[in-house]
Amino acid sequence: MPSSTARRIAASPAAQPSLPDELLEDIFLRLDDGEDLVRAYASCFTFRRVVSGRRFLRRYHSLHPPPVLGFLAVASDGPFHPAEPPHRSAPAAAAVARAADVALAFLSDPGRWSVRDARDGRVLISREAAAVSGDAFEELIVYDPLHRRHIQICPIPGDLDSSASSANGIIFYEIRTLVFNSVTRKWRAVTSFAIIGTTATFRWLSCQGRRHYSCSCFCWTGYGRKEMLVLDTREMKFSVADLPRESYNQMHSVVDAEEGRLGLLILVGSRKLLIYSKTWPDNGDGLKDWQCDNVIPLFDRNWFFSSGGAEGYAVLKAVALYQNQIVGKKSDTQYFIVEIKTLMIKRLCSMKPGTDAPHYLYASFPPPLSLPSLRN
Template identity: 30%
Template sequence: MASPAPPIADPQALGSLPTLIDELLEEIFLRLPTPADVARASAACTSFRRIITARSFLRRFRAIHPPPLLGFAAYEGFHPAQPPHPSAPLARAFADAADFSYSFVPAGRWPTPWRPRDVRQGRVLLECTPDCDPAFEYYDTVLLGDLDIAVCDPLSRRYSLLPSIPKTLRGQHKILIDFGLFFAPTGEDEDETTFRVVCVACNKAMVVVFEFTSITGQWHIPAYHNCSSLGTVMPDSRYSSSCHDHEQGRFYWMVPWRNKLLVLDVFSMEISIVNNNLANYHMHDSGKPLIVLGRDRTPEVFFLADCFGDGPTDIIRITKENGSGSSDAWQFENMISLPTQYNYFTLGAAEGFLFLRGTLQDHNSEYLSGYSSDDCSDNSAHLSVEAPDVEYLSLDVKTSERKKICVMKRCFHTVFSYFGYPPPLAKPTI
């Protein structure tokens, strides 16, 4: 007697099997603990790589895994996180794949190199100006009409040259000085390759906001503010306490006023002045005060202080009282102690971290001084092979945990933290 024929498989079920397998693998990859694990899985076979590089997977992955800190973009290139920092393997892979010499970006009007002014979502905002001396990077004074701007993606090597701010816009005001250049936050529903750039300029009469959007390819003026409420002292260079909170779209400036915060909300394009009593505190000249949003989404100011006369070894935290009826209601929150064998300089703040540089105090004191004349007038001091090691550190404002990110031979006054993903987890941003 013949055996019964095997049941015929449902063709529709067989056809959906590859899709089910892909969905199962996607769930497995999403549960991998670190981006490094996902990157290794991607290298295992082409099928895994196809799933991991799909836009739908990357969106879900980024929502679960915040981008790690990979290093700093600075005047002379990219400086990846080094061991034992947990991001060191990813940072090395990223540095090998990206081009932070910006050689793929066409030259600007001036015989000077492109240099970074902001980093956000994998894009680098570049400028080219008539003068470009790394020893004076912190003190540059740039007229708005002399500013060339580009946006690039060092990983995909794509770029966009922005048009100059038209004379028809600049001509509405007297000579304007570049006072702030940065990326504006983009909405979640916007295309990932679109971007906005904000340029804040000022003179003794006005603070003027210029905005460029890649959708229109044009500049316009969405906001301006009369300077009468700021007093007679105006910044004559980029030496200003500017801090970005991209999530909330708020940008803050303090110096040279010290008793006021100039605030720009780039979502509403409104400029406001917040009074404070911070002038009552002695801020050491080792970097600028850093402004971040605290736990209740109100501004918090961090600055180095010399509490014991031996140099700045403590970070003072001042908070604005939430719900207070007084605009001057600021209070001392706490003090974060730092190792006393180092001299420190504040560099910036992003993603809940403060960034510092530190050098051992037993080295040349003139070299260590944040604003020493030798440091600013003799560029050879920055590049000397005899220069001491300079540590670049992060400080978590919630936990006060310090981590060494990398060591250099150069005392940068300005660095831009790069949070992102290496290949294949990164997609072109332009």
């Protein structure tokens, strides 16, 4: 007679004891690599049912940051540039490029729209003022490329727009914070900030490449400026924060640092990257609170920040030091991401030279690990 061990080995898969869904969820949550989870999803019906459940996906999203799949250029002419091999997100980026509407195909005139921001799987686009009327943002749309959903936001009323006035030859600019209520579908003014300056000052604040988001704050910085304007979205209050002296006349980017601190990456002469941080909200110490956490040497290239930090990363653009001007051939521009948590610099993709518009990182969980970020 066959032994009990032999009988157990010969038993059919249907006779094997099944694990409860809660235990399977705990096992799958320990998978750091999303590709492993996708393979588990495709292996059998039970795993597919557990992984695709909303409860599990919410738990997984709360523990694991979404992978960076590429970036979106401001110009809507082929805006999505996916991660390329050997980047670990390249397979997922290719899948998203096939499945998602990253070319704004739902618009009748996509060439007139520009990308304004991207985060949490959603993208904000606007139609340029020259294409419609004199308002800065006549039309705004938030859309989820992966799930092909979008919401059109009504125009900002003229009486709520920012304004300028003068007294005794001094120009005052009023910067207003507006909040859009998705239920009432109306804009309302929340707070404002008056600044004295020239037209160049106002253009500096409205420049997309100078806006950053960190620690629930929007920050506006500028080359050669010694301070930044900060809007704390938790209290809806404006303030002005000093920058460390090492950032003066250097390119920099505001990011999320460890332990909820405000971080600042500083490019020093294309030779090294300085990582500074400070507590936030500011404790009143100003410059004294900034501390240098690390220094990263860079290999020989001309380095630039391509956009503000987002999703725990910053984007660097690298151009060859010496281009072949004799034959008129220029090398492709290489794009790298700096992972703030590990301070590792990894190549993301390359583009043809001459693309100087700001770019926004696009991070999202690929199918089947994503959930719609917009309601119908």
